[in-house]
Amino acid sequence: MHFLAPADARSWIEVEPDSHFPIQNLPFGVIDRRGRRVATRLGDTVIDLVELADAGLLALAARDSVDAAALSLRPRLFELFLEDASALRDNAALRARALTPASTARMALPMPVRAFVDFYSGINHASNVGKMFRPDSPPLLPNYRWLPVGYNGRASSVIVSGQRVRRPWGQTKGADDPAPVFAPTRELDFELEMGFFLSGGSTIGEVVPIERAEELMAGFVLVNDWSARDVQRWEYQPLGPFLAKSFATSISPWIVSLDALEPFRVAGMAQDPPALPHLRPGPHGHFDIRLEVSLKTAKMTRRQRISATNFRELYWSPAQQLAHQSSNGTPLEAGDLYASGTISGTEPGTYGSMLELTWRGSQPIRMDETGEERRFLEDGDEVTFTGYCQGDGFRVGFGEVTATVLPAHLG
Known part of the structure; x- marks a missing residue:
């Protein structure tokens, strides 16, 4: 049963106009x-x-x-x-x-996480990464516009906002080094993503068509898919990321339902070539969700916004992602969490990772309050994501997902 609260409804509990949680939201x-x-x-x-x-x-x-x-x-x-x-x-x-x-x-955590899948549906992020690491080749690999690229992550590493994240160890290898070393990552990064939980499932061999995909979704959360870029660079070929991403994934604590997001549906970006029939989207499969990233170092007294973008920058919609996941008959379960991939805009101030914002560390971010510079995240840094939809006199939002970086364990 769908339920949309009237835009002019008000609660007897006091709610400020800029709150993310008016009576039109009612998250869980x-x-x-x-x-x-x-x-x-x-x-x-x-x-x-x-x-x-x-x-x-x-x-x-x-x-x-x-x-x-x-x-x-x-x-x-x-x-x-x-x-x-x-x-x-x-x-x-x-x-x-x-x-x-x-x-x-x-x-x-709002639900026990049964499985965690991370997609790569932010086309601007994918293009930027391609330009950095494959400068002599097309930025996007041939399959990118044909299917939602993704991988199975580590469900046991999903944590709720506020839980601190320890800098991980891993193997890294410089371009001119004769052999890798095992050491704490020097390129700790965030990835600005959103994710959806499932509240329903399917049996093995059953295919969920794209028209039914949203029926299985409980709602959306903010996701910070923490990444160790130097570890990732060395380990990802040929099977993709492993230890570089499995150490922590932070999510916001409130699941915002699709009904609450319904007034903010928008069309996705044009897909060229057109998606195959089983992935062909409806007319309004995306949402107008404003997203921001803030950084606060240990020396700062207030957060500094370093990026702002929008959920609609994703190439593949949530329904397309889930339809693709189910297309081979894999069983889906309530509690499955699907992350969008890094959401970046087209301009430097809209990028969803330090990798892009500093262009692989070559253009450091300056912190206005202290004059510090950041190429990647340092111990004591606090990263915060926020996201909301702007209505007529109210907002429907997600609150925030925030975490502070702890030093690596001693070797």
Whole structure:
């Protein structure tokens, strides 16, 4: 059942106009509060849905993880939080148990991650990487415009926003070095991505057509697919990245439903050549989501924005990605997480990685507050992604995904 909240609806919980979490959003997440508990958020307030279920205000199947049944509660949550709804508003004791400030809420992963797939659907990023590493060849490989390139990542390394990321060790080899060395990466990087969780699945041998792909999606999160570029350069041939990306992937804690994103659908970029029939998209398979990256070093007191781009810069849509994944009959499962690939625009200030922003380290970023320079990430650096859709008088957003870099373990 689809549910779109009216654009002029307001809640009895105070929500600032620039909040990512108005009543038009009603995302789902999990808080760590006397055990893991399914929750939603309005403005700067987190609501424990287990408390509401225990009080008889709604029916909740799984109490410690977001599932399809929880996602179906958006219409009921809208009823409970609409500005003239009194069932919870006028129950002070229940409000005291169920409502907590977002600033003190401890977030967990919204769903157990069953599998993690990382696509490579940001065509501008792919072109930039091709120009850097294959300067004498076409930037895009021949298959890029025919299928959504991707690989299977490490589900156990997916972590929630706020959890720190330790600089990994790996094998690296300079161009003139006779042999590789095993050492902490010197080229730690972020990748600005988005991802979608599945709330439904398929059986082995079953093919999910593109027309049904979105029916299986729970919703979207922000994704930082951390990367060790020097490790990646040495290890990726011929099978692609492995240890360079498996050490950590950070996600934002709130799953934003497709219904909440529905008013912000847009057409994707023209695909030339046209996609094969099983990947042929609908007219509005992308979303207008504004994305920003900020960096704060250990010496800084405030974040500095270093990039701004948009989700619509992806060449392949989420539905095309999932249809491609399913096209050989691989079984899909609730809890599968699919990341988009790095989202970059066409100008330097819109790139989604340090690799591009500094053009492989040759054009360092200067931090205005301290005068420091960054080619890649240093210990103590804090990286933050934000993303939102701008409506008429409201925003539907994802909050943020943030993490601080810890030094490598001693060898």
